[in-house]
Amino acid sequence: MEFVNNWTGQTACALQAAFRMSNDAFAEHLGVAVRTVAAWHSKPGVTPRAEIQDALDTALSRASELVKARFARYVEPVDSPAVTGSEGAQALRVAVAVVVNDDDVLVVCRRGEDGAGISWQFPAGMVKPGVAPETVAVRETLGETGVHCAVKRTLGSRLHPVLMFSATTFYAST
Incomplete structure (x- = not known):
């Protein structure tokens, strides 16, 4: 994908995710207000003004090949072969x-790519083809925290509405 015909809040958020930027960093990168970026997240169907679409076009055209590849993957239709799993x-x-132990819940501290800002998240990892997601959850917990745990049950799954990836969450205990 080399260009976007009509930018929406959803495609703008996909570009933000491809850059792996926070709302603040993405707003600064585009030269728009942080509230504009936040609005795209709350209203994915909104169409940005023409000058903001130009800024999004410029950001995409100047992005690295890796960012462009991530962006293309994020904006593929859900029923496309790459997302549904056909054709390999x-x-x-x-x-x-x-992960819980009595009343304690395990979280990990992550720093932003630019070294600024931190966030607290549950241990998580990418599931490669042929690997059970339960195995990934246990392995990532051990690798990120040194804590041994066992999956007790699946809490649920969801398809991210903007980024179009599937996440499965597991309840585990130490």
């Missing part, structure tokens, strides 16, 4: 572990 491609899948 697989949908992007993530396994998330909610």
